[in-house]
Amino acid sequence: MSDDATPGPQVDTDHGSREESTDEPGYLAAVTDLLGALAYGELRAFSQLAKDADLAPTLHHKSALAVLAAHELKNYSVLTERLQSLGVEPESAMEPFVPAVDAFHERTAASDFLEGLVKAYVGEGIAQDFYREISRYVDEDTRALVVSVLEDTGQADFAVTVVREAIAADPRLAGRLALWGRRLVGEAITQAQRVGVERDALASILVGAPGRAGADLAELGRMFARLTDEHSRRMERLGLSA
Numbered sequence: 001m002s003d004d005a006t007p008g009p010q011v012d013t014d015h016g017s018r019e020e021s022t023d024e025p026g027y028l029a030a031v032t033d034l035l036g037a038l039a040y041g042e043l044r045a046f047s048q049l050a051k052d053a054d055l056a057p058t059l060h061h062k063s064a065l066a067v068l069a070a071h072e073l074k075n076y077s078v079l080t081e082r083l084q085s086l087g088v089e090p091e092s093a094m095e096p097f098v099p100a101v102d103a104f105h106e107r108t109a110a111s112d113f114l115e116g117l118v119k120a121y122v123g124e125g126i127a128q129d130f131y132r133e134i135s136r137y138v139d140e141d142t143r144a145l146v147v148s149v150l151e152d153t154g155q156a157d158f159a160v161t162v163v164r165e166a167i168a169a170d171p172r173l174a175g176r177l178a179l180w181g182r183r184l185v186g187e188a189i190t191q192a193q194r195v196g197v198e199r200d201a202l203a204s205i206l207v208g209a210p211g212r213a214g215a216d217l218a219e220l221g222r223m224f225a226r227l228t229d230e231h232s233r234r235m236e237r238l239g240l241s242a
Helices: 025-053 059-085 090-107 113-135 140-149 155-169 173-198 200-207 217-238
Strands: none
Touching: 025 059, 025 090, 025 113, 025 140, 025 200, 059 090, 059 140, 059 155, 090 173, 113 140, 113 155, 113 173, 113 200, 113 217, 155 173, 155 217, 173 200, 173 217
16 A cells, blocks of 8 residues: 655666666566565555455445455556566566565554554555665666556555544554554564565665666665655654654
8 A cells, every 4th residue: 555655866767777678687587576576565465455354344444445455456467467578477476575475464464454554554655665765776667667556546545544533533542553553664674674685686676786786885774764764754644653
């Protein structure tokens, strides 16, 4: 569940100006990892929102979550189609990321409807910001696809409105949901680090490879600082302290 965040400064588009980059085996592997990680994230987000709909208190909320789930499934289809166009089997591209993504969802199982909404907005938001950061270093077509998939179409407003209304009706909820949000940020950043470090091809997008520039250690530090800042902004939108 995204919002209108566009973390980080603009970078030199020379990082991603390769018209024929996917002809290079190393770069194709990196793009495959990026799209595979995103695709599995969207697939899990779809199934998670469908489960969360069972916790929804009203038919209106169930319907809204069903629409959000359908949006995630559409994104999944777009990503798998791009993978197939690159000659990559989508399931093979997603498989390496199943353990990290599944572990995140297992450790952050929501106990009620509101926790599920905060997770969809805050927890998934951090992961999406991470992929936006990575997309700064890929070719223009891949970057445009990633940005398009992560674009908000009103999902964030739904989460913010419902959570704020619930807190207004019962202010005691704010403390519990704030603690939940703090737990989510730690788990989500751990997931992002695990995904980025465990796969050499994906890590090469960030740190670079022979003939391909990446981010230095200082920029990587700033990147994770931006992820944390965006988390704080989302918490503020929900009316929660970060």
